[in-house]
Amino acid sequence: MEHSGVRSEPQSFAGTVGQFNDNPRGGTGGPGSSISESVARGKEAIGTAAAEAMNSAGSDLQSLRTDLNSLKDTLAKFMSQAGSEAAKSAREVTSNVAGQVGSVASDLADKGAEMASAASDRAKSFGSELENMARRNPIGALAGAVVIGVLIGLMGRRS
Numbered sequence: 001m002e003h004s005g006v007r008s009e010p011q012s013f014a015g016t017v018g019q020f021n022d023n024p025r026g027g028t029g030g031p032g033s034s035i036s037e038s039v040a041r042g043k044e045a046i047g048t049a050a051a052e053a054m055n056s057a058g059s060d061l062q063s064l065r066t067d068l069n070s071l072k073d074t075l076a077k078f079m080s081q082a083g084s085e086a087a088k089s090a091r092e093v094t095s096n097v098a099g100q101v102g103s104v105a106s107d108l109a110d111k112g113a114e115m116a117s118a119a120s121d122r123a124k125s126f127g128s129e130l131e132n133m134a135r136r137n138p139i140g141a142l143a144g145a146v147v148i149g150v151l152i153g154l155m156g157r158r159s
Contacts, residue, residue: 134141
């Protein structure tokens, strides 16, 4: 039976169970040297495979570290951009709300000023109307003033 260049030949039960022969042409060496050479080659092959596996694992580990660092940097950039966008949106909303509140307050102030102006105009026109009535009918104006004075006096006593 052959396995990767090593041939095993059965022996009698009285001798060695099997002999490994390194020479494919049929040459024979001592049974101890053939086995020890096979074991040495096996150890060397295992050592080489282990070294290659460690090198491969080391390069994979380094690649994983590089990828994780890249992911960390990308995530930091994303969080920074998201934060700046959120702050920008908040500033815009605040600016819009402040503008709208300012506009409404300005409108209310304008309407209040208009109402005050209208009330002032009406008071002036009412005062000028009373003045005209007093000039046309001075006795009626005096009588009206006395009546109003009496009413104010009565209200002052009750309270």
